[in-house]
Amino acid sequence: MATPPLSDAIALRIALASKAIPEGSAAQLLRVLDELIGLPPTETKLAQLSVKQLKSAAEGELAEVDSDILKQVVALLKGEGGESVPELPTIEPYQLGELGDSIRVAFASDSGRLIDGHFGSCRYYLIYQVAVEATKLVDIREVDRDAEAEDKNGYRAGLINDCQLLFVASIGGPAAAKVVRAGIHPLKKAQGGAIDDHLKELQQAIATTPPPWLAKAMGQSPEQRVRFEREGVEA
Numbered sequence: 037m038a039t040p041p042l043s044d045a046i047a048l049r050i051a052l053a054s055k056a057i058p059e060g061s062a063a064q065l066l067r068v069l070d071e072l073i074g075l076p077p078t079e080t081k082l083a084q085l086s087v088k089q090l091k092s093a094a095e096g097e098l099a100e101v102d103s104d105i106l107k108q109v110v111a112l113l114k115g116e117g118g119e120s121v122p123e124l125p126t127i128e129p130y131q132l133g134e135l136g137d138s139i140r141v142a143f144a145s146d147s148g149r150l151i152d153g154h155f156g157s158c159r160y161y162l163i164y165q166v167a168v169e170a171t172k173l174v175d176i177r178e179v180d181r182d183a184e185a186e187d188k189n190g191y192r193a194g195l196i197n198d199c200q201l202l203f204v205a206s207i208g209g210p211a212a213a214k215v216v217r218a219g220i221h222p223l224k225k226a227q228g229g230a231i232d233d234h235l236k237e238l239q240q241a242i243a244t245t246p247p248p249w250l251a252k253a254m255g256q257s258p259e260q261r262v263r264f265e266r267e268g269v270e271a
Contacts, residue, residue, distance in 0.1 A: 058156030138167035
């Protein structure tokens, strides 16, 4: 007997949920759902899903996915959350070179205020120009879900390829390799936190003794980096 077709509403839920899974696909998610609730998934069946079930189904196909991401997947499958637009911070005018000795930093975020995004599934990259004396939000880049279909990691790395640093809640190995090849230093912040707090910490690091990775991102020569490291030890 042929499997009845999905309703448009359920198909949209599955499409949105699969895009929330780093390097995931609708086919992968359907395999998991088939084992858990059978196909076609219905609104009643989807309402019974839990994160624990998703992690254990299909021989643990989603077992390594972060639990917070799977919570979002479950919410999307249940028709919650959707694509509501968060209240984003205001972009500030910026002229190239306006902030001397500054670096450009990307923050992966879904909310616009926190480091709460996985590299492969976050909705926004907030781009800041950071110097000791000031920080400026110079751009907010929203991910085009259609454009990333062919090569998600490559597309996302290209979206921030004018940055030297990337702050992200989590990032997989292949994605990190793409980011590094683009000349960007990824910084995993599993505990997340407010972007403003991380900006202040970064300013403090620039003002005092930048660690080697930060000195390199700032374009300092090896000799300068050695000097900074020695000064830090002597201090």
